[in-house]
Amino acid sequence: MNSLNKAGKKDSLDELISTVKKTENIPTLPKVLLKISEEMNGDNYSIKSIGELMSHDVSLSARILRIVNSPFYGFPQRIYSINHAIVLLGANVLKSIIISTSAFTLMKETMEGLWEHSLFCAFTAKQIAVALNARNKINGANKNTGNIDSDIAFSSGLLHDIGKIIIATTFKENFKKITDIAINDKRPLVDIEYEMLNVSHDQLGYMLIKEWNLPASVYLPIKYHHNVHLADDYKTEAAVLNLADFLTQALGIGYSGSPHIEKINGETLKILGIDIGFIKSVIEEIYSFKDELYIFD
Numbered sequence: 001m002n003s004l005n006k007a008g009k010k011d012s013l014d015e016l017i018s019t020v021k022k023t024e025n026i027p028t029l030p031k032v033l034l035k036i037s038e039e040m041n042g043d044n045y046s047i048k049s050i051g052e053l054m055s056h057d058v059s060l061s062a063r064i065l066r067i068v069n070s071p072f073y074g075f076p077q078r079i080y081s082i083n084h085a086i087v088l089l090g091a092n093v094l095k096s097i098i099i100s101t102s103a104f105t106l107m108k109e110t111m112e113g114l115w116e117h118s119l120f121c122a123f124t125a126k127q128i129a130v131a132l133n134a135r136n137k138i139n140g141a142n143k144n145t146g147n148i149d150s151d152i153a154f155s156s157g158l159l160h161d162i163g164k165i166i167i168a169t170t171f172k173e174n175f176k177k178i179t180d181i182a183i184n185d186k187r188p189l190v191d192i193e194y195e196m197l198n199v200s201h202d203q204l205g206y207m208l209i210k211e212w213n214l215p216a217s218v219y220l221p222i223k224y225h226h227n228v229h230l231a232d233d234y235k236t237e238a239a240v241l242n243l244a245d246f247l248t249q250a251l252g253i254g255y256s257g258s259p260h261i262e263k264i265n266g267e268t269l270k271i272l273g274i275d276i277g278f279i280k281s282v283i284e285e286i287y288s289f290k291d292e293l294y295i296f297d
């Protein structure tokens with residue numbers, strides 16, 4: 001029912017989004033991060049000038065290096081130079097790390113565990129993409145999935161619930177009510193947000209990420225991560241994100257605002273063409289990375 005409402009209320013979503021924009025409550029990027037982000041908007045950005053800008057933010061540089069040197073990335077040699085890290089991670093991952101870094105404190109303050117949920121979801125989404133690509137290579141490309149950009153999957157995983165920050169800051173009084181109802185009624189947060197605010201965190205996150213000039217391959221899966229069946233473009237990527245979100249909750253890593261674990265979207269398994277064996281192998285690969293979540297602390 002909720003999804004039908006969403007599908008039928010596209011116009012009011014646009015209206016609401018412009019209202020949120022006018023309230024100027026959208027989290028903004030710190031100056032240095034904004035400059036880096038602007039520099040990366042061009043196709044021909046210079047690694048050298050981004051490296052230079054980053055050197056002004058010691059903690060950001062340290063985080064980037066910690067991520068690139070984490071066992072999750074598994075590069076054979078230790079990477080010491082920020083310029084080398086920029087090349088290895090690529091513009092989109094770098095940008096999503098920058099955005100999530102600036103939202104990091106806010107995330108920690110507004111929803112304990114949301115940060116861990118987001119980072120583990122990013123690891124998981126990337127792993128699912130890598131596993132699907134490997135399977136397709138062996139079995140011949142699956143007509144639905146094709147090749148999935150695993151770095152894009154990482155970026156959308158990292159930012160998928162960032163809309164919850166807007167709810168926590170823009171709709172302060174409602175935010176507490178929403179989480180209380182979700183906990184007491186054991187219902188998905190997204191449904192209660194929609195009932196109370198006529199907008200939900202997936203839609204707000206989509207707006208925010210679009211505003212920050214990340215590509216559609218990142219913001220469209222975010223828009224549909226709870227309603228994969230409604231996605232047109234990047235449906236596979238939305239399904240990857242839906243599965244990653246589900247696994248992160250099911251494994252009890254971090255906290256996404258409600259103890260209620262939402263079911264996997266009915267279409268996700270079909271779109272990805274996977275069975276329980278595939279899911280088990282993904283879990284085996286990612287579970288050890290739960291110890292990697294300290295890299296941003």
Ligand SMILES: [Fe+2]
Pocket residue numbers: 160161201202225226
């Ligand atoms: Fe979500």
Ligand SMILES: [Fe+2]
Pocket residue numbers: 117121160161245256
């Ligand atoms: Fe989530």
